Structures are given as C-alpha cells and as structure tokens.
Amino acid sequence: MSQHQPTGAGPSAAQPSGGAPSSGGSRHARAAGRPVPGAAGSDPGRSEPPGAAPRPTLESVAELAGVSRATASRVVNGGAGVRASLREKVQRAVEELGYVPNLAARTLVTRRNHAVAVVVAEPESRLFSDPFFAQHLRGISRELSAADNQMVLLLVEDQDDYQRVGRYLAGGHVDGALLFSLHHSDPLPDMARRVGLPFVIGGRPGWPGAESDRELVYVDSDNRGGGRIAVQHLQSIGRTTIATITGPLDQTSSLDRLDGYRDLLPDGDPDLIAEGDFTPDGGGRAMAELLARRPDLDGVFAASDAMASGALRVLRAAGRRVPEDVAVVGFDDVEQISAWTEPPLTTVRQDIEDMGRLMARLLLRRLSGAAEPATGRRGPTSVITPTRLVVRGSA
Amino acid sequence: MSQHQPTGAGPSAAQPSGGAPSSGGSRHARAAGRPVPGAAGSDPGRSEPPGAAPRPTLESVAELAGVSRATASRVVNGGAGVRASLREKVQRAVEELGYVPNLAARTLVTRRNHAVAVVVAEPESRLFSDPFFAQHLRGISRELSAADNQMVLLLVEDQDDYQRVGRYLAGGHVDGALLFSLHHSDPLPDMARRVGLPFVIGGRPGWPGAESDRELVYVDSDNRGGGRIAVQHLQSIGRTTIATITGPLDQTSSLDRLDGYRDLLPDGDPDLIAEGDFTPDGGGRAMAELLARRPDLDGVFAASDAMASGALRVLRAAGRRVPEDVAVVGFDDVEQISAWTEPPLTTVRQDIEDMGRLMARLLLRRLSGAAEPATGRRGPTSVITPTRLVVRGSA
DNA sequence: CCGATTTCTGGGAGCGCTCTCAACTGCTCG
DNA sequence: CGAGCAGTTGAGAGCGCTCCCAGAAATCGG
Numbered sequence: 001m002s003q004h005q006p007t008g009a010g011p012s013a014a015q016p017s018g019g020a021p022s023s024g025g026s027r028h029a030r031a032a033g034r035p036v037p038g039a040a041g042s043d044p045g046r047s048e049p050p051g052a053a054p055r056p057t058l059e060s061v062a063e064l065a066g067v068s069r070a071t072a073s074r075v076v077n078g079g080a081g082v083r084a085s086l087r088e089k090v091q092r093a094v095e096e097l098g099y100v101p102n103l104a105a106r107t108l109v110t111r112r113n114h115a116v117a118v119v120v121a122e123p124e125s126r127l128f129s130d131p132f133f134a135q136h137l138r139g140i141s142r143e144l145s146a147a148d149n150q151m152v153l154l155l156v157e158d159q160d161d162y163q164r165v166g167r168y169l170a171g172g173h174v175d176g177a178l179l180f181s182l183h184h185s186d187p188l189p190d191m192a193r194r195v196g197l198p199f200v201i202g203g204r205p206g207w208p209g210a211e212s213d214r215e216l217v218y219v220d221s222d223n224r225g226g227g228r229i230a231v232q233h234l235q236s237i238g239r240t241t242i243a244t245i246t247g248p249l250d251q252t253s254s255l256d257r258l259d260g261y262r263d264l265l266p267d268g269d270p271d272l273i274a275e276g277d278f279t280p281d282g283g284g285r286a287m288a289e290l291l292a293r294r295p296d297l298d299g300v301f302a303a304s305d306a307m308a309s310g311a312l313r314v315l316r317a318a319g320r321r322v323p324e325d326v327a328v329v330g331f332d333d334v335e336q337i338s339a340w341t342e343p344p345l346t347t348v349r350q351d352i353e354d355m356g357r358l359m360a361r362l363l364l365r366r367l368s369g370a371a372e373p374a375t376g377r378r379g380p381t382s383v384i385t386p387t388r389l390v391v392r393g394s395a
Numbered sequence: 396m397s398q399h400q401p402t403g404a405g406p407s408a409a410q411p412s413g414g415a416p417s418s419g420g421s422r423h424a425r426a427a428g429r430p431v432p433g434a435a436g437s438d439p440g441r442s443e444p445p446g447a448a449p450r451p452t453l454e455s456v457a458e459l460a461g462v463s464r465a466t467a468s469r470v471v472n473g474g475a476g477v478r479a480s481l482r483e484k485v486q487r488a489v490e491e492l493g494y495v496p497n498l499a500a501r502t503l504v505t506r507r508n509h510a511v512a513v514v515v516a517e518p519e520s521r522l523f524s525d526p527f528f529a530q531h532l533r534g535i536s537r538e539l540s541a542a543d544n545q546m547v548l549l550l551v552e553d554q555d556d557y558q559r560v561g562r563y564l565a566g567g568h569v570d571g572a573l574l575f576s577l578h579h580s581d582p583l584p585d586m587a588r589r590v591g592l593p594f595v596i597g598g599r600p601g602w603p604g605a606e607s608d609r610e611l612v613y614v615d616s617d618n619r620g621g622g623r624i625a626v627q628h629l630q631s632i633g634r635t636t637i638a639t640i641t642g643p644l645d646q647t648s649s650l651d652r653l654d655g656y657r658d659l660l661p662d663g664d665p666d667l668i669a670e671g672d673f674t675p676d677g678g679g680r681a682m683a684e685l686l687a688r689r690p691d692l693d694g695v696f697a698a699s700d701a702m703a704s705g706a707l708r709v710l711r712a713a714g715r716r717v718p719e720d721v722a723v724v725g726f727d728d729v730e731q732i733s734a735w736t737e738p739p740l741t742t743v744r745q746d747i748e749d750m751g752r753l754m755a756r757l758l759l760r761r762l763s764g765a766a767e768p769a770t771g772r773r774g775p776t777s778v779i780t781p782t783r784l785v786v787r788g789s790a
Numbered sequence: 791c792c793g794a795t796t797t798c799t800g801g802g803a804g805c806g807c808t809c810t811c812a813a814c815t816g817c818t819c820g
Numbered sequence: 821c822g823a824g825c826a827g828t829t830g831a832g833a834g835c836g837c838t839c840c841c842a843g844a845a846a847t848c849g850g
Contacts, residue, residue, distance in 0.1 A: 105837040108497070138550060145550075173498050465809080503806080
C-alpha cells in the first residue's frame with residue numbers, strides 16, 4: 001500500500017526537468033545511496049554523515065562551553081540551579097552552534113511529546129466544509145503553540161482510518177487528543193480512554209451515559225441558549241407563529257437548538273417543526289414543508305445559516321417578503337453566508353475559535369494535571385461557550 | 396524557554412511500584428538496576444494516569460516470544476529474513492501484548508520522523524476562510540496517511556510565529572514541509588532550505604527568481620488556463636465586451652488569472668479591468684467601477700466566486716439581468732457560493748483536494764528520494780493541476 | 791578557622807529501538 | 821566427511837537527552 005504510485009496520470013508538468021545543481025541536502029545519512037547526477041554537484045553524493053552539517057548535540061554544546069552534558073541540559077531547560085557565569089557560557093555555545101534539542105531523544109526519556117492530536121471524524125460533515133473547521137483549528141493552534149505544543153491533525157474518513165488513528169493514539173506519539181464531530185457510537189473516546197490518553201471532546205457527546213460521565217470533558221457552544229435567543233428575538237419583534245428548521249436530530253447540537261426553541265414555545269404546534277440537514281437544500285425543503293403545513297407562519301428559526309439561506313430562497317419563491325411577511329433567524333454566523341444572503345441574515349453567533357482555544361486549554365490543563373494535588377482534585381470540567389444574536393436584515 | 400519544569404519533588408500520584416508485569420527483576424543484562432528512591436514508587440519524570448499499563452516494549456515482546464530483541468525488531472519491521480516459525484511467534488507476542496513501537500525511540504535512531512509539517516501562513520487569507528483549507532488538508536491527509544506519515548499543522552500568524560515555526564522546522568521533528576500561502580518575501584522557504592528540509596510549496600511562488608529556481612517545487616492550479624476558459628466561454632456565448640475583476644495583484648494566482656484573460660483579449664480596454672480583493676465586497680465595488688467606466692459591458696470574469704457574488708449583487712442593483720444583459724463567470728467553484736447565488740454561478744473549477752494530494756505526493760517522493768536511480772531524472776518538478784468550466788446559470 | 795550545610799556539577803545509567811557484525815545453523819559440494 | 825555458504829539469530833553499541841546521585845565548591849555557623 002505504501003507502494004506509492006508515481007503520479008499516474010499526472011497533469012502537465014510545469015517545468016521541463018533539467019539537471020540543476022542540487023544541494024539536496026538530505027540530512028539522512030542512512031538513506032540509500034543517492035545516485036550522483038553527474039552534473040556539477042554542490043554536495044550530492046555525500047554518503048558520509050559529515051556531509052550536511054551534522055546537527056549539533058547537547059554533547060557538543062557542553063564541550064564548547066566547557067561543561068558537562070548535564071549542566072548544558074539544565075541550561076537548555078531553564079537553567080535553574082546553574083551559576084550565571086556557566087549559564088551564559090552554555091547559552092553562548094547554543095547560539096554559536098545553532099543547537100536545537102532533538103525532540104525524539106527528549107521524548108524518549110521524558111515521555112512527553114509536546115504534541116496533541118486533533119482528530120476530526122467525518123470530514124464530509126459540515127464541520128469540515130464550513131469555515132468552522134479552520135476557525136477551530138486556529139483557536140486550538142493559538143493555545144497550543146503558546147504552550148509550545150504541536151498539533152497533529154488526523155482526519156478520519158473510513159473504518160480503516162479508525163484503526164489507523166486508534167493505533168496512532170495508542171502509539172504514545174501524542175500527549176493528548178482533541179476529538180471532533182463524533183457520531184453517537186464513535187469508538188474514539190473509548191480508544192483514547194483505554195490507552196489512558198487524556199482527551200477533550202468538541203461538542204456535547206450524545207451517547208447514552210455520556211452526560212453523567214465525569215471523565216468526559218467537552219466544550220460546546222450554548223446551542224440551547226442560542227435557540228432561545230433566536231426565538232426570543234422573533235417574539236420580541238411581534239412574531240407569533242414561529243417555526244423552526246432543525247438540523248439532523250441525531251446530533252446533539254441540533255437537539256439542543258431545538259430544545260432552546262421549545263423552551264420558549266413549550267406547547268407549540270409540532271407542524272411548526274421540520275427537520276433539515278444543515279444544507280441549503282435541506283433547509284429549502286424543510287421550509288417548503290413548513291409553508292405547506294402552516295401557511296400562516298410569520299417567523300422561522302433555522303438551526304444553521306446554510307439552511308436559512310435555503311429557506312430564504314424558498315420564501316422568496318413563494319412570494320413571501322423577508323422580514324416583512326416572515327422573519328428569519330439563522331444560527332452559526334458563517335459570514336460567507338449570513339452577510340450575503342438577501343436580505344442579510346439575522347443569526348445567532350457562536351465563537352468557534354474560542355471553543356477551539358478552550359478545548360486546547362482544557363486539555364493542556366489536564367495534561368499538566370496532577371500539578372494541583374492539594375486543590376479540590378477535580379480536573380477541568382466541560383465548558384459551554386456563550387452565543388449571541390447578530391441582527392442583520394432578515395429579522 | 397521550554398516549559399518543561401522538572402516539577403521538583405514530583406507529583407505524589409502514587410503508582411504502585413510493583414505494577415510492572417513481566418519479571419520485575421533485571422530484564423536486561425545491564426547491571427545496576429534502577430535505584431528506587433522513596434518507598435512509594437515515584438516514577439521519575441511523570442505520573443501515568445492510573446490504569447494505564449506500562450507500554451510493552453520490544454524487549455518484552457522478544458522475551459515473550461523467546462527471541463532476541465533484534466529478531467523481534469526484524470519481524471515488527473517486515474520480518475524479512477526471519478524464519479516463518481519465529482516470525483509467527485513474535486507476531487503472536489505482539490498481538491498478545493498489544494505492542495506498539497515507540498516512535499520516539501525509532502526516530503532517534505532512524506532519523507526518520509514519518510511526519511510532515513503543513514505550514515499555513517496568513518491564516519486570515521482566503522486560503523483559510525474558504526473551504527479551500529479543509530479541502531487541501533483532506534487531500535494531503537489522504538496521501539500522507541496512505542504512506543503512514545503524520546501531518547503536523549503549523550499556523551503562522553505573526554512574526555513571532557515565524558520564529559517558532561523556523562525553530563520547529565530546524566528541529567528535525569519532521570521529514571519535510573508543505574508550505575502554503577506565502578507572500579512574496581516569505582522567509583519560510585529559505586528557512587527550510589537552510590536546514591536542508593525538503594519542501595513543496597502550495598501555489599506558484601511569486602518572488603523574484605522563484606521561477607528559475609529549480610529547487611522550488613510547487614503545485615498550483617492552472618490559473619491562467621482557467622482564466623482563458625472563462626473568457627472563452629463568455630465569447631462562445633456571444634459576449635463581446637468582457638470585463639474582469641481581478642484578485643489582489645500581488646498574488647500570483649490573481650496575476651495568472653488575469654494573464655489568462657489577456658491571452659484571449661490581448662488588446663482589451665484597460666477600463667475593462669478592475670482589481671478586487673477576493674471578497675464579495677471588493678467584487679461589488681469593482682463591478683460598480685466597471686459599470687461606471689464601461690456601461691456597455693456584457694460579460695464579466697470575476698477571479699473568484701466570492702467576488703462574483705458581490706458583482707452579481709451590484710449588477711442586480713443596477714438593473715442588469717444576469718445572464719441576459721451581463722454574463723458572469725466566477726472562479727474556484729466554492730459550492731457554498733457558486734451553487735447558491737442568484738442565478739447560480741457559472742465558474743471555473745479547480746480541484747483543491749487533488750492539489751493537496753499532489754503536494755503530499757511530491758514531497759513524499761522527494762523524501763524517499765533516489766528512488767529513481769536509472770532515470771537520470773531530477774527529483775519531482777512542479778505541477779500544474781487542470782481547471783475546468785462548470786456551467787450553471789450566470790453565463 | 792574548621793566542620794556542617796547548601797549549592798553546583800559531572801558521571802553515568804538508562805529511555806526503546808535499529809543496525810552492524812560475528813556466531814551459529816543447516817546444507818550442498820568437492 | 822569436512823570445507824564452503826547462504827540463511828538466521830543474537831549480542832551489543834549507540835541515537836541524543838534527562839535525571840539521580842555522589843562528589844566538589846561555595847557558604848555559613850560558632
């Protein structure tokens with residue numbers, strides 16, 4: 001499988017291949033003997049390690065600084081307990097040699113990878129196609145790199161991938177994991193738990209028992225509160241017959257948003273609820289359904305901007321004016337959509353980036369965990385991030 | 396610098412010292428067993444979450460299988476040159492123990508990380524907000540994981556980040572890098588080159604000399620060809636006064652698309668060219684400008700779907716019907732936009748995922764380098780991926 | 791001014807794995 | 821029937837780094 005087919009039907013090559021002086025600089029001394037391209041080579045063919053500048057080791061730093069490896073190590077790791085004079089000497093040596101610690105070696109002994117896996121299941125999901133994904137990643141990245149941790153991204157697409165990821169997580173290559181977009185019976189949390197890998201979940205897990213599982217730490221936006229806000233707004237502008245287009249009801253976010261709607265309309269007509277699928281198309285279909293069932297509706301809360309855009313289209317086609325005849329509120333505030341619909345969408349905004357950041361922070365805290373033995377001992381707990389209404393033109 | 400504080404006395408999380416399975420006794424010939432300090436076995440370094448069995452090592456596998464570490468290693472790495480009977484015994488041991496090789500240890504000696512960095516500069520760019528990002532990542536991920544390589548994502552936002560990333564790349568933690576969204580004077584390629592790290596760039600680099608730099612391998616979509624296709628289509632439906640809204644002209648993709656436009660309209664009126672910024676707003680502004688300068692235009696090629704959507708809006712506001720009065724063609728085929736504009740956008744599609752996949756493949760090939768001894772061919776060269784027209788309603 | 795501390799340092803044992811190389815199979819041949 | 825050989829196997833030397841511990845140097849009490 002790793003046979004790696006060479007491009008097969010490759011698109012047009014951009015440049016004619018020519019013999020260019022390569023300085024390839026492969027620093028892998030062990031690589032199979034690289035054939036020398038005959039042409040004037042700068043350094044090609046160097047089989048022996050000394051070829052490319054061998055990476056300086058702690059040993060060499062110590063030597064240059066005239067101290068022991070141990071002391072050099074101390075300096076590199078903060079320099080606590082090392083006399084200033086020596087510390088400076090070592091630092092100078094580090095500088096001069098351009099020394100960079102070999103993480104693999106360090107990891108081998110500390111058992112700390114300084115790396116966290118970000119596992120995204122179902123890349124087809126909206127988490128992936130929406131800007132959500134990037135925003136999440138950005139938040140995570142910011143938090144992680146502030147703590148000098150790396151982010152290893154793992155995308156799960158099919159069953160085999162689960163195996164792969166499971167093996168990876170078990171492999172001890174990362175110190176923790178951020179798990180995303182899990183469907184109800186996702187094996188990932190269990191895998192992680194089994195190998196003792198700390199993790200934080202993105203979005204409220206929905207499987208049975210999850211709620212009461214103290215070990216399950218997750219971050220989710222306040223979907224329910226957001227749903228309430230949306231309906232509240234519609235009511236506040238005088239709408240009385242408010243429908244909702246939900247997301248797929250096997251997702252907790254959909255469920256929660258619907259619950260928010262129900263919170264304010266506890267005995268609403270079931271006919272005012274239609275299930276969509278988070279796509280514009282689905283939103284349109286749901287809207288049409290709603291219109292057929294309750295032509296008198298004057299407000300709609302769509303559980304996503306994408307669905308709202310589809311709904312808008314259907315409403316327009318049906319000759320309803322927005323917001324005059326029917327007011328519409330979306331959810332997510334995906335600017336690409338909400339700011340550009342006709343009219344611009346009033347929607348519930350969630351701070352995705354913040355969620356990502358929070359997840360990372362929670363995980364990090366969990367990792368450094370045990371550092372607070374005296375305190376109440378409870379590790380981090382789940383967090384719900386706030387949502388807020390962004391009023392534009394549609395409601 | 397490095398967080399890595401030794402944690403002083405260490406957390407007192409007690410881990411029963413007797414936990415070790417296999418012969419707690421000296422399993423290695425090395426004399427002088429590890430001295431056990433305090434009564435309560437305080438695992439030096441860190442405390443494992445309770446319940447996490449110590450990871451089995453090759454040593455333990457070998458012991459269980461009754462072979463030497465070397466043989467066990469051979470089996471784990473393919474089993475070449477090991478008698479079938481022994482191989483099976485080892486495999487069984489691996490299975491039983493749930494052995495997973497410690498990558499850090501392996502990396503330490505092989506100098507191979509099986510990891511590739513994906514560096515995304517300017518996360519604010521459209522690369523980031525568009526679904527592009529996710530698509531690229533998906534393509535990369537697929538290719539990489541097929542070769543059993545990991546993807547370490549590094550987002551660069553400010554100057555400090557460059558330092559951080561530079562250090563990381565120099566740190567030898569990855570075998571290669573995929574560099575994205577570089578602005579003209581981006582230091583990343585040089586950094587990578589300096590430390591001898593193989594890399595592939597996403598998008599045609601635009602700095603001086605880049606073109607002739609044989610070492611610079613990049614993957615880009617056929618922007619120029621795409622521009623041609625767009626204009627060609629407009630011409631084919633009888634449009635004679637074709638304008639274009641370009642992207643920021645300091646980006647090669649914008650330049651190339653414009654060049655494509657010019658290829659077919661070599662002596663077009665400069666008034667028919669307006670610069671946008673890849674946002675709907677910018678597209679709208681450019682459209683308005685164009686309309687003011689050449690009210691007679693009957694076709695527009697917008698260099699991005701986002702800009703096209705803005706243009707559509709302005710056209711509508713100006714009372715022009717699309718496509719009757721003015722035909723519009725976009726670029727990118729971001730479905731969220733193109734499929735949902737009014738009317739749906741005819742646009743030039745580029746296969747982003749394929750680009751990502753290609754980048755990864757190129758890098759991988761570079762890494763395994765020398766894999767093509769006979770063909771005196773140089774390593775991989777840059778690749779341009781094709782674009783194609785997707786006809787919807789706007790032209 | 792000397793022994794008791796306290797603070798620094800260096801020695802050295804590993805972390806888990808790969809890889810070289812010598813040693814040890816069986817066999818085939820001469 | 822022993823030499824000659826592929827084919828196998830295991831011992832052992834590291835890879836670069838951290839950290840325990842003992843010894844050295846510096847500091848301090850009396």
